[in-house]
Amino acid sequence: MAQHQVNYASTAGLPIALTSVDKLVNWGRSNSLWPLTYGLACCAIEMMASGASRYDFDRMGTIFRASPRQADVMILAGTLSKKHSEFARRLYDQMTEPKWVISMGSCANTGGMFNTYATVQGVDRIIPVDIYLPGCAPRPETLQYALMMLQKKIRRESADMKKNTKQDLTTQTGKKRTRLI
Amino acid sequence: MRKYVPKDNVQKKSYYTDRFHVVPRVPREKVEDEHFVSVVEALAGDVKESYIEIGQLVLHINPEDNFKVLKILKEECGYTQCSEQSAVDYLAKDNEFELFWQLLNITEAKRVRVVCRLANASAIESVEPLFKSANFAEREIFDMFGIKVNNHPFLKRILMPDDWEGNPLLKTYPLQGDEFASWYEVDKIFGKEYRDIIGPENRDPAKIDVEDTKRFSRVGYEVEFGADYSTEEKDIEYSETLLVNYNKKSSKQLDERR
Numbered sequence: 382m383a384q385h386q387v388n389y390a391s392t393a394g395l396p397i398a399l400t401s402v403d404k405l406v407n408w409g410r411s412n413s414l415w416p417l418t419y420g421l422a423c424c425a426i427e428m429m430a431s432g433a434s435r436y437d438f439d440r441m442g443t444i445f446r447a448s449p450r451q452a453d454v455m456i457l458a459g460t461l462s463k464k465h466s467e468f469a470r471r472l473y474d475q476m477t478e479p480k481w482v483i484s485m486g487s488c489a490n491t492g493g494m495f496n497t498y499a500t501v502q503g504v505d506r507i508i509p510v511d512i513y514l515p516g517c518a519p520r521p522e523t524l525q526y527a528l529m530m531l532q533k534k535i536r537r538e539s540a541d542m543k544k545n546t547k548q549d550l551t552t553q554t555g556k557k558r559t560r561l562i
Numbered sequence: 563m564r565k566y567v568p569k570d571n572v573q574k575k576s577y578y579t580d581r582f583h584v585v586p587r588v589p590r591e592k593v594e595d596e597h598f599v600s601v602v603e604a605l606a607g608d609v610k611e612s613y614i615e616i617g618q619l620v621l622h623i624n625p626e627d628n629f630k631v632l633k634i635l636k637e638e639c640g641y642t643q644c645s646e647q648s649a650v651d652y653l654a655k656d657n658e659f660e661l662f663w664q665l666l667n668i669t670e671a672k673r674v675r676v677v678c679r680l681a682n683a684s685a686i687e688s689v690e691p692l693f694k695s696a697n698f699a700e701r702e703i704f705d706m707f708g709i710k711v712n713n714h715p716f717l718k719r720i721l722m723p724d725d726w727e728g729n730p731l732l733k734t735y736p737l738q739g740d741e742f743a744s745w746y747e748v749d750k751i752f753g754k755e756y757r758d759i760i761g762p763e764n765r766d767p768a769k770i771d772v773e774d775t776k777r778f779s780r781v782g783y784e785v786e787f788g789a790d791y792s793t794e795e796k797d798i799e800y801s802e803t804l805l806v807n808y809n810k811k812s813s814k815q816l817d818e819r820r
């Protein structure tokens with residue numbers, strides 16, 4: 382007959398994993414990325430599709446939150462108009478650290494086809510971006526891939542967010558670089 | 563792509579323009595329809611000109627009469643819906659705006675367009691008491707053209723932000739925005755002093771900045787992420803299997819189709 386006895390003094394048959402704090406923290410962070418439900422234009426439809434059952438973001442630990450205070454990823458999905466830019470920045474500021482930004486679609490990356498007076502020509506003018514996701518609109522698979530790349534990026538970073546540099550919103554000629562979070 | 567032919571040779575000018583080209587325009591027909599005739603009669607003295615365009619009655623009126631005319635159209639002729647109202651900028655040509663109201667009679671299934679010419683810098687009377695849809699439409703006219711609307715309940719910009727400068731649908735307004743528009747988000751969020759730091763908008767989607775090694779990789783060289791581009795460039799090590807050099811002149815380009 383089998384012996385059902387737990388020996389608490391030994392390892393109980395469980396493997397012991399040795400790791401660094403950075404890796405442990407980043408493992409936690411990267412596997413529960415909660416994005417903000419923040420759709421701006423047509424790209425948002427693809428973002429919603431990625432969250433829904435067919436593509437199923439939940440299996441990656443990615444659950445959309447309706448409040449910036451509970452979210453740690455901002456997926457800027459769509460055209461950011463100048464009128465709205467102020468609010469986008471405010472939502473970004475309301476998110477608690479650590480936070481990351483995915484710029485989804487040509488419109489968010491560069492203004493896209495809206496080369497007009499009313500569209501922000503790339504959200505990196507106002508918010509530091511971690512992942513640029515090209516496409517118009519990017520397919521849900523692409524957004525999943527972007528999220529996986531973000532997870533990869535987070536795993537590479539330090540657990541201490543102060544040591545990680547954000548993208549600087551400085552002029553691209555690189556003459557003068559002042560950091561602006 | 564079609565070959566580019568410069569058209570600045572004055573001698574050949576007549577070849578570049580088609581002298582017999584007539585700008586197509588919708589034919590204007592006389593008002594013969596029974597219903598439309600009764601509409602024109604109901605408005606008797608207020609209509610300057612009336613004709614039919616693609617089955618729609620077009621009425622030209624004086625801008626002062628707009629409320630009166632629309633009231634008669636609504637209450638006596640059954641045009642109970644104002645489906646569209648806007649303006650057209652003719653400032654360069656005549657120093658005037660053209661305002662129009664597009665009305666629909668649901669029982670008769672007929673449409674009427676009321677058109678008037680409004681001199682620059684003068685105001686128009688609101689038709690909001692007659693048609694509720696005019697509320698937003700007139701705010702849009704005010705926003706996009708800067709035309710003031712008298713007796714509007716809440717005349718405020720509707721599409722552009724409240725602190726916006728300029729009226730975007732004027733023909734003099736540049737498509738890519740003026741000075742104010744191009745710095746709007748920077749001024750608003752960070753303040754004017756950040757203009758230098760953030761830099762002007764990049765309107766060229768194909769722009770590549772070779773000095774910026776964070777955002778761009780370089781063709782033909784390997785540069786590390788964030789490195790100073792001038793010091794650290796080295797040639798790429800190509801191989802036959804993994805990283806193939808396609809710049810090599812192994813292919814031949816044909817000048818002509820065979």
Ligand code: SF4
Nearest residue numbers: 423424486488517518
């Ligand atoms: S990138 Fe394309 S799909 Fe996405 S918001 Fe812009 S226009 Fe829409």
